[in-house]
Amino acid sequence: MELTEPWIQQDDASNGHAAENGNLSRLEEILATRQLTSFFQPILNLASGQIFGYEALIRGPSDSPLHSPANLFKAAEMGNRLAELERQCRHVALESYIKQQLPGRLFLNVSPECLLQADFRQGETLRLIHRLGLNPSQVVIELTENKPIYDYNLLREAAHHYRSMGFEIAMDDLGAGFSSLRLWSELRPEFVKIDMHFVQGINHDPVKLQFVRSIQVIAESLGTRVIAEGIETQAELDVIREIGIAFGQGYHIARPKPIPPLSAPAEVVDSLTLNHVTVYPQNTPLYKTVTARKLLRAVPTISPFMTTDDAYQIFTRDAELQVLPVVQDSLPLGLISRFSMIDRYARLYQRELYSKKSCTHFMDGQPLMVEHSLSLQELSRLVAGGERRHLADGFIITETGKYLGVGSSQDLIREITELQLQSARYANPLTLLPGNVPINEHIERLLQSGGPFSVCYCDLDNFKPFNDRYGYRKGDDMIQMVAGILRETSDPERDFVGHIGGDDFVTIFQSDDWEWRCRQALQRFDAAAQHLFDDEDKLRGGFHAQSRQGEALFFPLTTLSIGAVPVSGDAYLSHHDIAAAAAEAKKQAKRGTGSTLFIERRKLGRTRSQQES
Numbered sequence: 001m002e003l004t005e006p007w008i009q010q011d012d013a014s015n016g017h018a019a020e021n022g023n024l025s026r027l028e029e030i031l032a033t034r035q036l037t038s039f040f041q042p043i044l045n046l047a048s049g050q051i052f053g054y055e056a057l058i059r060g061p062s063d064s065p066l067h068s069p070a071n072l073f074k075a076a077e078m079g080n081r082l083a084e085l086e087r088q089c090r091h092v093a094l095e096s097y098i099k100q101q102l103p104g105r106l107f108l109n110v111s112p113e114c115l116l117q118a119d120f121r122q123g124e125t126l127r128l129i130h131r132l133g134l135n136p137s138q139v140v141i142e143l144t145e146n147k148p149i150y151d152y153n154l155l156r157e158a159a160h161h162y163r164s165m166g167f168e169i170a171m172d173d174l175g176a177g178f179s180s181l182r183l184w185s186e187l188r189p190e191f192v193k194i195d196m197h198f199v200q201g202i203n204h205d206p207v208k209l210q211f212v213r214s215i216q217v218i219a220e221s222l223g224t225r226v227i228a229e230g231i232e233t234q235a236e237l238d239v240i241r242e243i244g245i246a247f248g249q250g251y252h253i254a255r256p257k258p259i260p261p262l263s264a265p266a267e268v269v270d271s272l273t274l275n276h277v278t279v280y281p282q283n284t285p286l287y288k289t290v291t292a293r294k295l296l297r298a299v300p301t302i303s304p305f306m307t308t309d310d311a312y313q314i315f316t317r318d319a320e321l322q323v324l325p326v327v328q329d330s331l332p333l334g335l336i337s338r339f340s341m342i343d344r345y346a347r348l349y350q351r352e353l354y355s356k357k358s359c360t361h362f363m364d365g366q367p368l369m370v371e372h373s374l375s376l377q378e379l380s381r382l383v384a385g386g387e388r389r390h391l392a393d394g395f396i397i398t399e400t401g402k403y404l405g406v407g408s409s410q411d412l413i414r415e416i417t418e419l420q421l422q423s424a425r426y427a428n429p430l431t432l433l434p435g436n437v438p439i440n441e442h443i444e445r446l447l448q449s450g451g452p453f454s455v456c457y458c459d460l461d462n463f464k465p466f467n468d469r470y471g472y473r474k475g476d477d478m479i480q481m482v483a484g485i486l487r488e489t490s491d492p493e494r495d496f497v498g499h500i501g502g503d504d505f506v507t508i509f510q511s512d513d514w515e516w517r518c519r520q521a522l523q524r525f526d527a528a529a530q531h532l533f534d535d536e537d538k539l540r541g542g543f544h545a546q547s548r549q550g551e552a553l554f555f556p557l558t559t560l561s562i563g564a565v566p567v568s569g570d571a572y573l574s575h576h577d578i579a580a581a582a583a584e585a586k587k588q589a590k591r592g593t594g595s596t597l598f599i600e601r602r603k604l605g606r607t608r609s610q611q612e613s
Contacts (some may be wrong), residue, residue: 036092038059039057040097040257041254054260094134107142108142112145115141115162116158139168204281209280212243236252275452291376292376295379296397297405297408304363315342325396325406326359327403337392367390394409431480436500439498453508455582457564457565462556468545468546537557565599581600
């Protein structure tokens with residue numbers, strides 16, 4: 001085996017060189033005989049539904065390994081023919097665009113290094129455009145960044161030069177390049193294209209959603225129009241449109257073709273006019289993402305070579321200092337507790353015995369040490385499960401084992417409490433459903449859209465007596481069961497399920513069959529809840545528990561009530577008005593027997609002016 005491996009490796013290398021040489025020869029032939037084909041992919045105006053323009057994409061011969069653009073440009077770069085290839089790509093694209101009389105702008109891919117070359121700057125492409133009868137204002141130079149840019153001043157001058165000729169500038173793959181944000185700042189292009197990584201799956205990923213929303217805000221302030229690339233599903237298109245992105249491009253709209261469509265598919269255009277609001281993905285609860293670094297405090301440190309009297313003097317000078325970390329060569333060795341040291345120093349002869357000795361005599365050599373990246377949730381478990389002194393003395397925070405600072409258990413408790421309160425407003429910790437803030441924000445977005453929707457307030461009947469009878473564990477099981485049923489009976493692309501708190505939920509429907517979905521939820525709850533009751537209680541139809549006044553009473557089995565408020569026109573001014581109406585509808589539903597749906601229809605179809613008259 002040892003004798004044959006070098007031969008195998010040499011053979012592989014030889015094959016690789018042969019393939020490269022073959023590709024270079026094939027490239028020579030392709031360029032000499034102009035065997036390039038231009039494909040065009042539509043760019044859709046998301047406000048009008050009309051095609052705004054086309055991006056020109058290039059392909060080599062279909063029977064060649066250089067059919068792929070990646071292989072084609074790799075071969076050109078290896079053969080030092082990149083500028084020649086780009087020039088021929090532009091010629092082929094422009095000629096095909098004119099021949100087909102395609103509407104709108106033509107987006108031509110140009111690398112920054114080619115943009116700076118003499119033949120391009122001297123108007124070789126401009127002369128071709130004039131010869132073909134085109135106006136430069138119809139052409140957008142789309143900069144594709146494949147290598148780091150070093151001379152921004154020169155590139156900025158070049159962009160100004162092409163603008164003076166009538167061209168507009170677009171920047172490709174924002175968020176994926178080497179320095180795309182700086183390039184945007186330097187060139188101030190008329191268009192930026194968001195890399196498809198941030199677009200695909202945006203309807204499920206709150207981080208991608210936030211990235212794209214932030215880009216849109218920046219673009220609006222700079223007067224730049226945004227193009228979202230890589231749209232592959234209707235759900236992605238819905239989110240992109242609602243964020244306010246001007247243009248979209250991707251397989252869901254149209255694939256690149258040599259002869260592209262002159263209009264987008266009817267179902268895509270129709271979706272742009274629908275008056276519905278997308279359901280945004282929700283963020284992870286805050287307390288799961290905040291780390292121990294948030295608790296970091298800088299305090300004086302002491303060397304193990306310093307005396308106990310040195311440590312005592314440090315404590316004396318700083319009345320607020322509770323612990324003194326012992327650190328040597330950036331490595332934490334332990335903690336000296338203020339209380340422990342002063343208590344021992346106060347004893348008879350202790351100061352005389354230890355004042356000149358190493359401070360490590362009063363050091364806890366096994367303190368709690370945590371990495372700065374540890375989540376507060378995990379840290380709280382360590383503190384709660386550790387020794388009592390850890391709760392009193394706090395902990396050392398490190399980075400790859402090196403000392404950073406200290407944290408106190410008091411700060412940890414305060415931060416965890418605050419984060420849990422904040423998180424509960426955004427996501428319920430038991431069901432992980434959106435809380436009050438996202439619920440209200442979603443209702444306000446729906447009101448602004450002007451489209452019809454229905455808000456359904458869901459509440460458990462006799463839930464507190466059930467909790468008293470069966471315990472909080474089964475109470476949590478029932479709440480999670482309700483959350484699951486509401487998710488299952490709603491359309492995740494159109495309907496929003498939130499958890500107000502306790503046993504109160506809300507489903508905000510845009511589905512036309514929302515009433516049927518509510519009745520399905522009631523039926524499923526009645527069937528599933530049977531598994532949570534004892535057989536004796538099911539036979540009796542209820543259970544005994546204490547009332548709020550402390551009396552022993554018989555309560556019917558727990559059921560689910562839904563108060564529904566259909567919203568259309570301008571019947572309601574804000575989420576506050578809708579919440580009040582939904583609460584009243586829920587009260588009406590709870591007056592019924594068993595699991596009940598009550599629909600508030602008095603304002604349905606009436607405008608605000610009709611109500612006031």
